[in-house]
Amino acid sequence: MDPVRIAREVVETRFPAARAAILGGSAVSGRRTSTSDLDVVVFLDGPPAPYRETTELDGVPVELFCHTAESYEDFADRETADRRSPLLHMCGEGVVLLDRDGFGQRAWADARARLRAGPPPLSAADLEDRRYLLTDLLDDLDGAGDPDELVFIADRLMTAVAELVLLAGGRWRSHGKWLLRRLREAEPEICRELLLGYRQVVCAGDPAPLGRVAAAVLDGVGGRLLVGYRRGAPAGFRR
Template identity: 40%
Template sequence: MDPKDLARQLVVEQYPDARAAWLGGSVARGDASSTSDLDITVLLDGPPAPLRKSLEYGGWPVELFVHTEKSLAYFSDKDQKRRQPTMMRLVGESVVLLDRDGSGAHFQQAGQAEVAAGPAPLSTSELELLRYTITGLLDDLADASGDVRTALCSALWQDAARLLLTGARHWSGTGKGLLREVMAYDESQGTDHATALMDGVRAEDDSLVEEVDRILQPYGGRLFSGFELTGTTP
């Protein structure tokens, strides 16, 4: 059975009162692999929601996200604050499986608009904290080797990628999603940061340091002396 039809069948069977449902992720994008799952979001009028559940259905692994309008708004707002559009993409970049009252199309279009608008700009304190964190990793990397170097490189490319993306008001991500966002940024800007970062992680030379300094440069470069972080009293 076509995975879209299978996903629709699951929703109808398990959530007969659903107002809307969407199939997102790699299957909806058309780049699914042999290990991909079905990312299904369901909209209900009321409880039980929100719910995240993993299961197998029709030979497919399924990630099921059950929401109300209130919980959709809550998680979209949370994604805005962390600049990672997980919920917006799951619904906005999707195939509508079910739409009983127009909410399927409405929330899909709203998600697309939020993704297209991009995240809020970094505040001065957020930018300085990223620069300071990256500077510390670069200093630690200077005399590191073996497993310590591998661990530092893993953290460094991700923090540098987040600065690259969020500094330019482009969405960020985690894991393979972060790399996918850097690749999308490169495609739109005609740059090669994804390749340079990954080549630098693998190389036993200073190429990663050079690439990270290249990313830092538009924001004032490395930051240590003069950095301050104020907090609130608990």
């Protein structure tokens, strides 16, 4: 199966007037599995973009992310502010399939530059929020008496620790398998210890190793935060 051929055929068939298209995701990262879909960003001149749709060719699912130049910029800015940008990663780490006017190469180069620059640094308030979350989860981990609850707490704690490690190090956060991949690349030893700790919870019901890893990460960014933490309502909130 040739993912580039399939993705290009979908684009040429569905979007004959497209300005550009980029194939990203697992298909071009060397991590494609038997169930991976093809992630394709398609640039159009106008409506019906922006929208997202999943189609199929030769039994291979193809996920289409259709954008205009303006909607692409807006989505990328929003995702960057959230310190997690699937769109920039798809474009900056992808392969240009189609480029009628040079926009595809410009989008690819811009995405690569923005990825290298990294996400916005954590503000003091953002860091406090994450310290508070980890403190609360560690208390839940220590106090859990239900083994099933313990597994769910450990899952949330593992994710929160991984995100904090990445963000504190100026790295992009992510979800699911990509969170693991980015953590393994950035901090392989912490990643290994975090996974071992989580497996101890699931397989042996022992939360201590996971708790130690999480506490060490928390200590590295200012330590526990619980009593005295306070946040006002979100901006624009009305009773």
